Amino acid sequence: MAEAIALIDYGAGNLHSVHNALKAAGAGHVAVTADPNLVRGARRIVLPGVGSFKACADGLRSIPGLVEALEERVLQDGVPFLGICVGMQLLASSGFEHGVHPGLGWIPGEVRLIERTDRAIKVPHMGWNDVSPMPHPNGAALIEPGEAYFLHSYHFRPENGRDVAAMTDHGGGLVAAVARDNIVGVQFHPEKSQAYGLELLSRFLEWEP
Numbered sequence: 001m002a003e004a005i006a007l008i009d010y011g012a013g014n015l016h017s018v019h020n021a022l023k024a025a026g027a028g029h030v031a032v033t034a035d036p037n038l039v040r041g042a043r044r045i046v047l048p049g050v051g052s053f054k055a056c057a058d059g060l061r062s063i064p065g066l067v068e069a070l071e072e073r074v075l076q077d078g079v080p081f082l083g084i085c086v087g088m089q090l091l092a093s094s095g096f097e098h099g100v101h102p103g104l105g106w107i108p109g110e111v112r113l114i115e116r117t118d119r120a121i122k123v124p125h126m127g128w129n130d131v132s133p134m135p136h137p138n139g140a141a142l143i144e145p146g147e148a149y150f151l152h153s154y155h156f157r158p159e160n161g162r163d164v165a166a167m168t169d170h171g172g173g174l175v176a177a178v179a180r181d182n183i184v185g186v187q188f189h190p191e192k193s194q195a196y197g198l199e200l201l202s203r204f205l206e207w208e209p
Contacts, residue, residue, distance in 0.1 A: 004029040004030065005027055005030045005031065005045070005205075006031050006038060006039050007022065007046045008047045008070070010056070010059040010060045011059045012049055012050060012056040013047075013050060013084075014048055015032055015048065017191040018084065018191045025201035027205055036063075036064075040073055045079060045081045046082045047087035048084045049085050050086060051086060052086075053089055053154060057095065057101050057103060060090065067104070070104075081183045085186075086152075091105075091156070092105070094111070096111060096154075109157050109158035109178075112155065113153060118171045121171030124153040125170045127151075128148070128149055129148065129168045129170060130145075131188065132166060132176070133166045141203065143166045143176075144199070148190070148193040149192040150168065150187060155174045155175060156175045158175065163178050163179065168188075175187060181209060182209040
């Protein structure tokens with residue numbers, strides 16, 4: 001397990017597609033797991049997520065010891081971490097979908113409904129859109145300009161703009177990626193983003209923050 005990537009299985013992720021995309025990007029051993037002991041042995045961690053913030057947060061916390069193992073490995077040991085879609089949103093302090101619910105709080109901020117400033121703008125934000133990297137000391141090597149596939153109605157609003165690694169535009173700016181130290185989260189789906197997504201995952205597999 002020492003060289004494995006832990007792909008976290010908490011009942012709320014597109015696991016099959018993400019697993020296949022990681023393998024296609026060059027990953028060796030990918031362990032689909034919710035076992036805290038396996039998480040503690042992982043060299044890299046990927047947290048996917050589809051559905052509502054509440055369901056994902058509840059699912060993650062329903063597994064005894066999993067959040068503690070993630071915090072130990074990511075926050076204390078500093079292993080590379082990638083959050084995808086709601087897995088990225090869970091990095092926030094709180095989410096406002098179906099009430100107010102606490103996130104992991106690793107990158108302070110809120111997850112709020114996308115505001116429609118124009119009747120022509122549709123929510124959810126669905127389909128291909130530009131990813132525009134921002135000047136950023138952490139994780140910048142992972143995020144390159146290009147187009148990725150998005151599917152979300154809520155968006156991450158970090159407290160500190162320095163945590164924003166990339167933006168996209170959907171009737172106004174939306175955060176496409178966040179980064180802090182060894183932690184990166186992307187709002188889009190690399191596993192659905194064809195060559196752009198596979199190249200990002202490949203860079204993550206080589207990333208040494």
